Amino acid sequence: MVTGQRGRPRSFDRDAALDKAMFAFWERGYEATSISDLTASLGISAPSLYAAFGDKRKLFDEVVVVYGGRYGDFASVAMAEEPTARDAVRRILFEAAEVYTDPAHPPGCMVISAAVNTTSEEVAQALRLRRHANLLMFESRIRADVAAGVLPADTDAGALARYAGAVIQGMSVQSRDGASREELEAVAARAMLAWPA
Numbered sequence: 001m002v003t004g005q006r007g008r009p010r011s012f013d014r015d016a017a018l019d020k021a022m023f024a025f026w027e028r029g030y031e032a033t034s035i036s037d038l039t040a041s042l043g044i045s046a047p048s049l050y051a052a053f054g055d056k057r058k059l060f061d062e063v064v065v066v067y068g069g070r071y072g073d074f075a076s077v078a079m080a081e082e083p084t085a086r087d088a089v090r091r092i093l094f095e096a097a098e099v100y101t102d103p104a105h106p107p108g109c110m111v112i113s114a115a116v117n118t119t120s121e122e123v124a125q126a127l128r129l130r131r132h133a134n135l136l137m138f139e140s141r142i143r144a145d146v147a148a149g150v151l152p153a154d155t156d157a158g159a160l161a162r163y164a165g166a167v168i169q170g171m172s173v174q175s176r177d178g179a180s181r182e183e184l185e186a187v188a189a190r191a192m193l194a195w196p197a
Contacts, residue, residue, distance in 0.1 A: 014052065017042045021053075022063045026110040030060055031118040057123065060114075064130070067110045071099060075134055075168075084150050085141040086195050089164045093188035096168055100175035101184060108172040135165045155196050167191045 020041045024033050035056060039046050053059035074095045082088035100108050115127040138161035145151040171184050179187075 017044070017052065018062060018066050021059055022067055022110065023106060025060060025063055025114050026067070026106040026108075029118065030114045030120065030123050057120070060123065061126070064111065064114075064126075068130075071105070072109065072111060074099060076137065079137055079141055085138070085145045086151075086192075088141060089138065089195070090188070090192050092164070093167060093171070093191060094185060096171050097181050097184035097188055100172055101179070101181040107175040109168075112169050112172040113176060131165065131169075135161050138164050151196050160196070163194065164191075 020043075021038055024037055024041045027033075028037065033056075035046055035049065038056070038059070039049055042049065044052070049059070053062065075092045078088045078091040078095065079085075082091055096109075106113075111127050111130050115124055118124050139157045142151065142155065142157040142160050146153060146155050146157060167187065171179075171187055174187070175184060
């Protein structure tokens with residue numbers, strides 16, 4: 001006999017859902033990840049997704065924060081822990097080679113990959129600001145080393161910071177093209193030869 005009673009709803013694990021959404025965006029990018037991709041990855045209906053996270057953009061914003069805390073914060077940690085900008089950048093490049101090629105998740109950096117070919121100027125701008133914040137962090141640390149006499153007085157801190165950022169972004173793209181950890185470590189070692197004595 002049917003009583004009309006419904007079973008208890010399954011509990012919703014928000015953290016697990018954010019992980020699954022992160023991998024979807026990381027693999028496909030923001031633009032190419034559809035709502036149907038997300039509902040399939042998360043195992044929930046579109047109305048449930050909207051109820052839990054708002055829209056696709058709000059979900060992506062949450063995912064970027066999760067990504068930063070779990071996979072993307074190695075740069076700021078290195079900057080805080082290493083004694084010089086050179087040591088920090090060297091560590092960042094070698095850790096990028098490791099993180100970007102880890103088979104446990106999609107290759108590369110999600111913040112770099114997700115911005116490729118997006119038609120959403122809001123998303124592109126938000127990701128651009130995150131990348132720019134990293135450049136400013138690098139530049140600030142380089143300027144401090146110049147002021148302390150660790151780097152030559154004529155060091156162009158802005159150009160050196162942008163160079164480090166360009167190498168990191170290039171490593172992300174190359175990892176998505178199949179470059180191995182060893183190949184990216186060779187890029188990191190070569191890049192450090194350009195660092196001022």
